[in-house]
Amino acid sequence: MTILEIQHINKSFGKKVILKDINLQIESSSIIALVGANGAGKTTLINIILNLIPQTSGQIKFLTNENWKQITGVMMQDNIVLHRITVKEIISLTRSYFDKPLSYEELLNISGLNNHQNNLMTGLSGGQRRRLAFALALAGNPEILFLDEPTVGMDSNARNEFWQEIDRLKKSGKTIFVTSHYLEELENIADRFLILQNSTIAFDGTIKQLRSREGQSLVEFDSELNQIDFENLANVISINLIGHHFQIITNDVNQLITELTPYLKAIDNLQVKQSTLDTLLLNYKENNHE
Amino acid sequence: MNKFIFQTKINFKRIVLRNKAFFFFDMLLPIVFYILYTKILVSNVPVSYLKVWNKDYLVSMMIYACMLGGIITTANTLLEDQMSNFKLFVMLSPLSNFQYYGSMSIVLITLNLVSSIALTTVAMIVNHVSISIGLLFELISINLLGTILLILIGVLISFARKPNTVNLLTNLVVFPLAILSGLWWPINIMPTWLQNIGKVMPTYQLSVIDKNILHQTTQHIGPFINLLIWSFIIFLILFTVNKIQKEKGLVTQ
Known part of the structure; x- marks a missing residue:
């Protein structure tokens, strides 16, 4: 009602x-x-x-x-x-x-x-x-x-x-x-x-x-690499970088992990989570949906 | 009705009963002035003149007490309500503005009533002033009506919304208004141009009405019209400022 x-x-x-x-x-x-x-x-x-x-x-x-x-x-x-x-x-x-x-x-x-x-x-x-x-x-x-x-x-x-x-x-x-x-x-x-x-x-x-619109999953890891190294990966919806901590929103975790394989030596603490409202909102701001 | 009574009860507690220092000085100041200007700072004055002066000055201090309660207390209480978010709380509640301001006016009018009775008692004891109960009732009634105009001025000042500005404005309004209206010293000792300004002031006109009651002389319509015009002007300004502040979203800050 x-x-x-x-x-x-x-x-x-x-x-x-x-x-x-x-x-x-x-x-x-x-x-x-x-x-x-x-x-x-x-x-x-x-x-x-x-x-x-x-x-x-x-x-x-x-x-x-x-x-x-x-x-x-x-x-x-x-x-x-x-x-x-x-x-x-x-x-x-x-x-x-x-x-x-x-x-x-x-x-x-x-x-x-x-x-x-x-x-x-x-x-x-x-x-x-x-x-x-x-x-x-x-x-x-x-x-x-x-x-x-x-x-x-x-x-x-x-x-x-x-x-x-x-x-x-x-x-x-x-x-x-x-x-x-x-x-x-x-x-x-x-x-x-x-x-x-x-x-x-x-x-x-x-x-x-x-989540289905902005990305289901969140892949987090620490790396000394630059944001630009990951930006062109096919399954990346958005990247948030705080210090050396990367947060990547994706709709296909498996594909993204496959894409990340060449970088695994330069990556620590890799975690896969469900995307949070916090990261989704950040993504929203960056993409400037209108 | 229940909420109005409860609101009034709470207002009595917070404005008067639990604010003893403030209440004390609000009442004490006019009494001190009365004693000062009728007992201490008067010399070589003929007894017949002094008798009239003691009565007239009682009226002046009654109006001055109404100014303290009506303008200063109103402005400070409303400012406190704004700073403590109580004003916003009331705006969001089913209590109407009329009930909120009405309950506060009842408290302030009562405060002025107590002040007037205290002043009269002091005048009777210290200067042996005699006023019949009927006259006193008339005087207090007229002053309490006048208080409504003074409360409107207090509400208007509270719209300044900042403690420093509100304090500055109350001082800029109350003390010059008291002096210009001849409440502290006789108006005829001031230059003519200043007397002309003073005589337009609502508090002067209120004192004219009071003195006519006190000396049982004929009332003229002029002072009443003056008070009505002032009330209308202040109300109009209040309405406009309130509308502008609401439009700008200031009421929520």
Whole structure:
């Protein structure tokens, strides 16, 4: 079921075009990852959806009979740190904004701040503030959740627990719209990827579709050779070189390994992996798909 | 309604109850000025004149207290809300702007009410000023209405969005406005051209209305129209600046 429709959204600041004819349908019970380079317009798109800034043209439609703010939860990139207010008070205040809020105890459990409910928000650590922000985003028991860089500031355990909670929310029927620079986290959880590039949605599909389009496999090795030595191999889709570490995206690993045979003496630590979102995106940038 | 009441309760806690130093100085400053200019810095003044001065200066300091609460507290609180991302949080929540600003106005108006009562109590004790309950009620009511205009000025200043600029603007507005309006010193000791400017200021016109109430003289429509025109102008500027900031995406920063 479609919960949100984005129709022909354009946004310009003066003569600078930020978004160009963005069209999307967001289905319920799914996790949608919005990815792209810094400055690609991800936050602008989210801000337009959330009515924080006006679009130059186009329409945003939440397909609900209720006030869209009653069914929306938002976790912004920057934490809310209200002075002279306790954890208990901000949770209670946020609950009061909504018609059908989650219970106080449930939100306190999500925040993981059961032992800090009488602490001032200013006294919380970065990770605790992030978890509290997540609980506040869920206060209204939203149908659609917007998460902008949600795991920044969380340690690895907290990040793991966070994504487990997101998966649980998806299974309970929630729609999650997320942006993150931790691409490996998105790779494991998102059902649908939107790549924002050159002001448009350059790719809209699953990770599987992205791999079949951009390369299934990733061959990694260390070598003192130059990038140019491998660039003309037939099965190379793209090469990423960091120091002496090569990452080659290919659709045919066996053929590529055969092609690499003459160089094997100059190659160490050869590994074959499934291509990652990180490398696929890099490939996308280099190829400048339009 | 529940969310409005809760928001107001939280605002009371964070702006007043848990901000004691600020609350104390917000109330104390006008009281100190009142005592200074009616008890300490007055000499060789005829008793009959002093009696009127003590009453008039009470009105001036009541308005000055409204300026501190209405302009400085509003601008600083809204700035704090912006810096702590609370403003953005509210914009994304089902709480309307009207409820957000309305709940804050209730807190600030109450703060000014407490200031006015404290000032009157000090005037009664220190200078034996006598004002009937009815007159006092009228005075406070008019001042609280005037506070709404001052809150609008505070909101406008908060749109500067940077702590240094907001501090500079509050100082540039509040103190010159207090002096020009004759709240600190009698307006007639200033040069005529400055008096002419001062008499256009909303706080001067508010003091004219107050003094007419206090001395039970006839009210004229002029001061009320002046306040309405100022409110309209400030509201128009507020609306325009807000629209421009939203257009430029500044509200999310």
